[in-house]
Amino acid sequence: MQLALTRRHRLRPGETVLVLGAGGAIGRAAVDVASALGGRVIAAGSSRGRIEWAADRAGVDLLDLSASGLADGVRDLAPGGIDVVVDPVGGPLASEALKSLAPFGTHLVLGFASGDIPRFGANRVLIANKTVVGVDLGHALGHDPTLAERLMSEVLEAVSAGRYRPCEPAECELEDVPGVLADIERGSRSGQVVATIRGSTG
Ligand SMILES: NC(=O)c1ccc[n+]([C@@H]2O[C@H](COP(=O)([O-])OP(=O)(O)OC[C@H]3O[C@@H](n4cnc5c(N)ncnc54)[C@H](OP(=O)(O)O)[C@@H]3O)[C@@H](O)[C@H]2O)c1
Structure with a gap:
């Protein structure tokens, strides 16, 4: 997640971050890191029980997708739209999330836990200057062998300082x-x- 939120997108304090699959491993890391970097985080999950763990995190709202649809939930919690989507899930949820992006927003594609690779229309990206960004840690580490050490030392420093609180x-x-x-x-x-x-x- 350090790669996603400090390199592929440089998260700025106050940006609104929608995390899909927030009950999963990638989603939990995204909520933790985005919250620590000062993001306003919406942790979206398939049930309240799967996202409850994030209830006490700073700047985090929970979006229980069994109680409300993604678009309605996002409209209530972030009327101005989403600046960044962290997406390890794919499928129809990913397409809905892209629509919820604010102008100049960024959709970070991390994986397809739903088993469905979404197809984004180029019109959805063109309209309002949206950006879709791939995040592939394995490739990035192969491309720059020094990156692993830098990412790991940043994460360990943030954990020992208490800024990151991994589950x-x-x-x-x-x-x-x-x-x-x-x-x-x-x-x-x-x-x-x-x-x-x-x-x-x-
Ligand atoms: N890009 C990278 O560098 C990178 C690195 C590691 C992993 N990944 C990929 O990221 C994806 C997520 O990994 P993860 O470790 O977070 O997995 P995980 O712990 O199993 O979590 C996946 C989450 O996806 C959601 N989901 C929605 N539909 C689902 C379905 N049909 N089946 C299973 N889960 C579903 C669930 O969210 P709820 O909690 O809301 O139910 C679940 O918590 C995988 O595709 C993995 O290969 C990418």
Whole structure:
């Protein structure tokens, strides 16, 4: 997310940031970093339970997409439109989010968790000077081998200073992994999970 919000787009304090898939790993990082950089963040997720974790973050509003559509929710929370969309989801949600961008707004494409690669009409980008920007960390690191160290040291510095507050992963035993994976598949579990492999004592 450091690449997305400090390089591919340079987020300025006060900009309005819509984060799609805010219950997922990329979405959580986006909410955390955007909030720390002074953005006014709308954390959008498929249910209240998946985005509740962000309720106490500075400058963050929650948008529960099971209770209101994206366009209506954005209109209520950001009547002036969105300056930046962080999009790891794709699909119809991405197309709706692009429409919600304010003039000169930027749509950051990070992934397609919905399984659907959206097709954006060039007219949607032309009208009101919008920008669609790809963010591919793997490619960027291959292109500039020194980038990983710089991004990581910025992130670690922000975490140790308390500006970034990444969500702690839950822990589970290795034998519980199938159940955890089933929960993730059902959408009943969000956030990251670390499986602990205990050494033999015998
Ligand atoms: N560009 C890059 O450099 C980069 C780096 C890492 C990952 N990625 C990509 O980013 C995407 C998201 O990764 P992630 O680690 O954040 O995944 P994740 O933890 O599984 O989260 C994905 C989120 O997408 C939303 N979603 C909407 N429709 C969905 C569907 N049909 N199935 C599953 N999720 C759906 C969910 O949001 P709700 O919480 O609202 O339900 C979910 O929390 C993936 O495509 C991944 O490959 C890109």
